[in-house]
Amino acid sequence: MMRAKLLRFTPMALITLAIAAGPLFIDDRYLLKVLTFVAINVVIVTGMALLFGYAGQISMGHAAFYGIGAYASGYATTTLGLPWIVGLFAAIVFSAVGGVLLALPSLRLKGHYLAMATLGFGELMKIAFIEAQPITGGPDGLGGIPYPRIGSFEMAAPVGTYLLAWGIAGLVLLLVRNVVTQRPGRAMRALHGSELGAMACGIDIVGLKVRVFTVSAVLAGIAGSLYAHLVGFVSPSTFSLHLSVILIAMAVVGGSGSLAGPAIAATLLTLVPFADAIIPGLSRDALALIQDWEADVYGLIIILVMLFAPGGVSGFMRRRRAVARDAS
Amino acid sequence: MSLLEVRDVTRRFGGLTAVDNVSFDVHEGSIKAIIGPNGAGKSTLFNVLTGFDQPCEGTVSFKGSELTGERPHKVVLRGVARTFQNTQLFEEMTALENVLVGRHARTKTGFLAAALRLPGTRSEERLARQEAERLLRLVGLEEWSESPAADMPHGLRRLLEIARALATGPTLMLLDEPAAGLNNSETSRLADALYRIRDAGVTLVVVEHDMGLVMEISDEIVVLDRGSKIAEGPPRLIQKDPEVLRAYLGQEADDE
Numbered sequence: 001m002m003r004a005k006l007l008r009f010t011p012m013a014l015i016t017l018a019i020a021a022g023p024l025f026i027d028d029r030y031l032l033k034v035l036t037f038v039a040i041n042v043v044i045v046t047g048m049a050l051l052f053g054y055a056g057q058i059s060m061g062h063a064a065f066y067g068i069g070a071y072a073s074g075y076a077t078t079t080l081g082l083p084w085i086v087g088l089f090a091a092i093v094f095s096a097v098g099g100v101l102l103a104l105p106s107l108r109l110k111g112h113y114l115a116m117a118t119l120g121f122g123e124l125m126k127i128a129f130i131e132a133q134p135i136t137g138g139p140d141g142l143g144g145i146p147y148p149r150i151g152s153f154e155m156a157a158p159v160g161t162y163l164l165a166w167g168i169a170g171l172v173l174l175l176v177r178n179v180v181t182q183r184p185g186r187a188m189r190a191l192h193g194s195e196l197g198a199m200a201c202g203i204d205i206v207g208l209k210v211r212v213f214t215v216s217a218v219l220a221g222i223a224g225s226l227y228a229h230l231v232g233f234v235s236p237s238t239f240s241l242h243l244s245v246i247l248i249a250m251a252v253v254g255g256s257g258s259l260a261g262p263a264i265a266a267t268l269l270t271l272v273p274f275a276d277a278i279i280p281g282l283s284r285d286a287l288a289l290i291q292d293w294e295a296d297v298y299g300l301i302i303i304l305v306m307l308f309a310p311g312g313v314s315g316f317m318r319r320r321r322a323v324a325r326d327a328s
Numbered sequence: 329m330s331l332l333e334v335r336d337v338t339r340r341f342g343g344l345t346a347v348d349n350v351s352f353d354v355h356e357g358s359i360k361a362i363i364g365p366n367g368a369g370k371s372t373l374f375n376v377l378t379g380f381d382q383p384c385e386g387t388v389s390f391k392g393s394e395l396t397g398e399r400p401h402k403v404v405l406r407g408v409a410r411t412f413q414n415t416q417l418f419e420e421m422t423a424l425e426n427v428l429v430g431r432h433a434r435t436k437t438g439f440l441a442a443a444l445r446l447p448g449t450r451s452e453e454r455l456a457r458q459e460a461e462r463l464l465r466l467v468g469l470e471e472w473s474e475s476p477a478a479d480m481p482h483g484l485r486r487l488l489e490i491a492r493a494l495a496t497g498p499t500l501m502l503l504d505e506p507a508a509g510l511n512n513s514e515t516s517r518l519a520d521a522l523y524r525i526r527d528a529g530v531t532l533v534v535v536e537h538d539m540g541l542v543m544e545i546s547d548e549i550v551v552l553d554r555g556s557k558i559a560e561g562p563p564r565l566i567q568k569d570p571e572v573l574r575a576y577l578g579q580e581a582d583d584e
Contacts, residue, residue, distance in 0.1 A: 175443040175444070176443070178442050178443050178444070178445055179439055179442045179443050182437055182442040182449060182453060183432065183435055183436075183437040183438075183442060183449075183452075183453070183456075184437070184438060184439050184442050185442070186421070186425060186428055186429050186432070187429065187432055189418060189420070189421055189425075189429075190418050190421070190429045190432075192418075192420075193417070193418030193419055193420060193421060194416040194417065194418060194419075196380070196412060196416045197412070197416030197417060197418060197429075197492075198418075198429070199380070199400040199401055199404075200378075200400065200404065200409070200410050200411075200412070200416065200493065200496075201404065201429045201430050201432050201433065201492065201495075201496060202401045202404035202405055202430075202432050202433025202434075202496050203401055203429070203432050204399075204401045205401070211439055215439065257420065
């Protein structure tokens, strides 16, 4: 019992320690910034994992919540001059409202139709970001967003934002893990398995869908806020369908019914366009090639995963564990 | 005392009257069967009784208060559980997890409480697990506890769905063709489980095609034909009822 527990928690503890100690042995500012993006994407993909991998719902408009979070946080801290923590709070509130709104079509639509409705929501919000010029700065974007700061303690890039983003990612993973392993997580998996069966078990599927959409929207909003304060500048082109598709790719490659799978997939896929940060000596031409073909690389990865590893990263890990169990 | 009162229930789909002015009572502690040829309106009636569908006219009362108009999950909370003709299990979840989902109605841990592991969530989880394990033993599925529902043989899947319905803590349980696709030994195993469930204080309503099983287990039978109730009474009277023989058993004989 003790040993089993130790075996289960040791890898988690080691990973946590390695991430926390990252800035001590990485002195490459660029790499730290890239790894901060990884943390931000882990936060957003955890929300996608809840929605897609556990509850079986799809959203092709999640970039919109990322944008809502980024603009809410950016507007609050620049134009209104409010503290960072208020900006983060605004990001949470506005993305939650957006999540409830997006949940409404999900109550009547399924599968492809839900995908289309959420796609429409994403495009609508993108136009709103461009048109709401007084708030968002329109196509020119919103600049001068300060680093996160509590009182006189500033979390500047790259080390401060790195630790903040990973701290939040770790907290999010921990809290969401508690949700998925208990009653609400089972209800989500039940919803995925059979809506009729879920209703017959006394699950209020309407309320559950609204909750799941809202939580995943809030996680995207938090990620958006982190992004805005890390980069200092937000513009509408970031929150495109392209981003929504990448998020879905991360969730699909990660596999369903798992948090670790999508987190690993998010890490790997985030690193693709920044390959030069992890592969020293990668030529400029090779990097440009990868970046030009980024969307195709993602597409290819999705196709390969669908063909050869339908369970994604999590399915692969489950099979490895099953093999290890049978062998012992 | 009658636990469930069905009064003048009518359900039309466009020009088709699937259930036509049907009334009957279900008494506490009894097993009631609803029989009738294919297309008699049994499944539609079942959906109306459990909130999955609403009647065009008429009412359904449970324990003296109206059930009509309640959404399905509320009906479950009131103490009415059901199974499906085509089993609606959660295929990727284990047998134990399926039954645990059934405990949803009787547990409280929400998103926030679960995320923060608030006091009480852990003990609630432990109690739910104990209850789920007990119910798996009741239907004889304890050995399958860790198997995904998708891997279980058909006959056992029906028992699993019954265990899951029991986990919701029902006073009344409606089973939609529980013996469909079962062989003889599985059917007798089902009959044993149904007796045990009734003896545990759960009233049963069973829609069933297997006449042997219906005649053996039910206290009373309602016979539907083309949406209307044509007879109601204990098995030995139903077997002799000329109307039933003509409309139902006659047709059954033609089929075979």
